[in-house]
Amino acid sequence: MLCPACRSEDSRVVDSRTVESGSAIRRRRECLTCKTRFTTLERSVLLVTKRSGVTEEFRRDKVIRGVGRACQGLEVSGDDLKILAHDVEQSLRASYGSQVAADDIGLAILEPLRNLNEVAYLRFASVYKSFRSTEDFETEIRALRQRREDAAE
Incomplete structure (x- = not known):
């Protein structure tokens, strides 16, 4: 890490703490040459592998x-969407580490979206699961109803 004041590569870590729900580390450093203190932020990158084999950052x-x-x-707020995206990212990191297949992202979205809004879930699932007919919708709706009944018991 280069010191912003003198460009020296020699520094020591004075303090470290996790931030952004554990997906980054904030480090307070001190340059051993000029004694300037500065902060660095280190993020762990979650990589997504697409069907084509291309890899990009989540x-x-x-x-x-x-x-x-x-x-x-x-009636789904922008904050609800941000929370869902955050939860999906944390779930992916916990399950897959630093690299995940694009298809697994869709699977990780389904459950939190079902809990957020069933209509939105059906819309998303119809595209993600490639529904071809009304029977596909009916099957999914029956599963939603069964899940609701099981939760009520």
């Missing part, structure tokens, strides 16, 4: 946009 805004389309016209 972006919450893409989750928010995709789920936002499914929530259009429904």
Whole structure:
């Protein structure tokens, strides 16, 4: 790490703490040459492997946009979408570490979205699961009803 004051590479860590729900580390450093103190932020990167084999960094805004389309016209706030995207990212990190397949992101979205709004869930699932007919919708609706009945017992 280069000192912002003297450009020396020699520094020591004075203090460390996790931030952003554990996805980053904030370090307070002191330059051993000029004694200037500075802060660094180290983020752990979650990589997404697409079907084509291309790898890119996970972006919450893409989750928010995709789920936002499914929530259009429904009473789901922007804050709800941000919380869902954050929860999905944390779940992916816990389950897959630093690299996840794009398909697994869709699977990770389904359950929190079902809990947030069932209509939005059906819209998202219809695209993600490639519904081909009304029977596909009926099957999913029956599963939602069964889940609701099981929870009520």
